[in-house]
Amino acid sequence: MEAKGRTIMSCEYCNKEYGIYHKRNGYMLIEHNFCPMCGKPLKDPEPLTLEELKERDGKPVYCVGLDNNCFNGWCLVNICEKKVVDSEGDYWEMVKYGKLFVCYDREPKED
Numbered sequence: 001m002e003a004k005g006r007t008i009m010s011c012e013y014c015n016k017e018y019g020i021y022h023k024r025n026g027y028m029l030i031e032h033n034f035c036p037m038c039g040k041p042l043k044d045p046e047p048l049t050l051e052e053l054k055e056r057d058g059k060p061v062y063c064v065g066l067d068n069n070c071f072n073g074w075c076l077v078n079i080c081e082k083k084v085v086d087s088e089g090d091y092w093e094m095v096k097y098g099k100l101f102v103c104y105d106r107e108p109k110e111d
């Protein structure tokens with residue numbers, strides 16, 4: 001499992017490395033939706049697994065509601081309260097993860 005801890009991500013257009021995905025820490029060192037080398041848009045991020053979400057305690061994730069679009073945006077993971085909380089205090093309950101909402105480590109592109 002340790003060997004899978006780090007995955008180097010490379011751009012599908014220019015093949016340059018643009019970031020490192022740290023499986024153990026549950027976050028990806030990618031701040032943009034485009035390749036910093038060639039500027040082409042990156043593939044959409046995969047939704048985090050519940051395990052990956054829990055590993056991001058205190059860190060930001062991008063939430064997307066599966067039922068409606070009224071609560072999409074950046075939230076903070078709060079393991080203590082089993083919630084993912086946005087800047088206005090609204091929250092998703094973690095028990096509903098994958099049913100009512102999913103989280104990403106960066107903002108997915110609009111279709």
Ligand SMILES: [Zn+2]
Nearest residue numbers: 011014035038
């Ligand atoms: Zn590139």
